[in-house]
Amino acid sequence: MSADTTTYVTLYDQRVRxxxxxxxxxxxxxxxxxxxxxxxxxxxxxxxSEKVR
Known part of the structure; x- marks a missing residue:
């Protein structure tokens, strides 16, 4: 039996990357x-601020 592992990556970490x-x-x-x-x-x-972006 093999165990599937899923690594959770936050949206913040995706943005940093x-x-x-x-x-x-x-x-x-x-x-x-x-x-x-x-x-x-x-x-x-x-x-x-959102207005400036």
């Missing part, structure tokens, strides 16, 4: 630095 991937593909940042910067980028985007 998307931004981190864009940063690594378009810069010389490493994975860790890109992820740390992605968290800051998403924080800033999430705190921009």
């Amino acid at each position: 998307l931004v981190a991937d864009a940063l690594t593909q378009n810069s010389k940042l490493g994975e860790k630095a890109a992820r740390e910067l992605a968290v800051h980028v998403l924080y800033a985007i999430d705190h921009i």
Whole structure:
């Protein structure tokens, strides 16, 4: 019998991964630095008022 495992990835983690991937593909940042910067980028985007976005 094999046990199927499903890994749950939050929407936030998906967004962080998307931004981190864009940063690594378009810069010389490493994975860790890109992820740390992605968290800051998403924080800033999430705190921009809807009218401004």
